[in-house]
Amino acid sequence: MPDDAWAALADAFVDGAYSSVKGRVRTFVLHQQLLRHLPDPPATVLDVGGGAAHQSLPLARLGYDVTVLDQSAAMLAKADQRVRAEPEQVRRRIRLIEAAGEQAEVATGGERFAVVLCHGVLMYLDDPEPLVNVLCRCVEPGGVVSVMALNAKTLAVRPALDHRWADALAAFEAGSEVGVLGADTRGDTVEGLASLLQLAEVEPEGWYGVWLFTDWMELPLDTTDIMAVANVELQASLRDPYRQLSRVFHLIGRRSPGPGRLRERPPNDHS
Ligand SMILES: C[S@@+](CC[C@H](N)C(=O)[O-])C[C@H]1O[C@@H](n2cnc3c(N)ncnc32)[C@H](O)[C@@H]1O
Numbered sequence: 001m002p003d004d005a006w007a008a009l010a011d012a013f014v015d016g017a018y019s020s021v022k023g024r025v026r027t028f029v030l031h032q033q034l035l036r037h038l039p040d041p042p043a044t045v046l047d048v049g050g051g052a053a054h055q056s057l058p059l060a061r062l063g064y065d066v067t068v069l070d071q072s073a074a075m076l077a078k079a080d081q082r083v084r085a086e087p088e089q090v091r092r093r094i095r096l097i098e099a100a101g102e103q104a105e106v107a108t109g110g111e112r113f114a115v116v117l118c119h120g121v122l123m124y125l126d127d128p129e130p131l132v133n134v135l136c137r138c139v140e141p142g143g144v145v146s147v148m149a150l151n152a153k154t155l156a157v158r159p160a161l162d163h164r165w166a167d168a169l170a171a172f173e174a175g176s177e178v179g180v181l182g183a184d185t186r187g188d189t190v191e192g193l194a195s196l197l198q199l200a201e202v203e204p205e206g207w208y209g210v211w212l213f214t215d216w217m218e219l220p221l222d223t224t225d226i227m228a229v230a231n232v233e234l235q236a237s238l239r240d241p242y243r244q245l246s247r248v249f250h251l252i253g254r255r256s257p258g259p260g261r262l263r264e265r266p267p268n269d270h271s
Pocket of ligand 1: 055070120
């Protein structure tokens with residue numbers, strides 16, 4: 001892995017993917033889903049692998065105190081650019097930290113957050129468990145952990161729609177795919193990540209799809225009514241069978257209000 005694997009992807013991601021109809025739908029739908037679970041602001045939010053802060057900047061605008069932690073200097077530079085364009089009262093609610101998510105406890109000085117986000121990151125890791133454990137240790141009792149991951153159960157859809165039938169057939173048994181930006185991405189299941197959360201004393205309390213129809217069609221930015229699409233996607237994301245077909249899913253858990261046994265571990269102890 002190069003030092004900053006995301007340096008080469010940052011432009012495509014921030015200026016391309018996020019500003020597409022699908023990217024805007026993703027940000028909107030995830031935001032609406034989060035608001036169903038988050039405490040009212042002010043509250044602290046840690047966004048692990050937060051990239052250019054697309055998900056956490058709207059939270060800072062609402063009054064949350066946001067820490068964006070990412071291992072990519074290039075992605076954080078994009079975040080910094082976006083934060084600088086905000087009014088002063090929003091800017092001062094955002095902190096950027098360059099660090100690996102696995103080191104989040106040390107990098108944040110052992111702080112516990114009301115909300116811990118980790119969206120679109122687990123799919124780039126060979127094993128999600130170490131990072132999920134860190135996320136769960138960074139959240140305060142009663143706090144919320146939110147993860148968005150690639151849906152391992154729907155990997156055949158995209159190759160089938162591309163008429164790549166051999167790839168689609170193989171995808172039923174595959175655990176990963178080459179993502180839209182050419183990077184390898186690994187799929188998870190709701191059940192698998194839910195049990196990792198539970199093992200780390202975070203009780204799953206809801207899961208959603210994120211985008212469905214916009215993944216299956218090219219929608220031009222200039223002629224598409226984005227809110228009309230986003231409202232349809234939001235409704236699909238909330239219910240079966242639509243949410244099960246989404247290419248990514250959003251899982252939210254809550255840490256029990258008690259202190260818990262994982263809390264006994266000091267923040268810099270990685271044994
Ligand atoms: C697809 S982007 C998602 C950004 C943001 N979470 C969002 O949903 O808009 C993936 C981000 O995860 C970061 N990342 C990947 N692995 C990481 C790790 N182990 N620790 C910290 N950041 C990581 C990358 O640098 C990149 O910024």
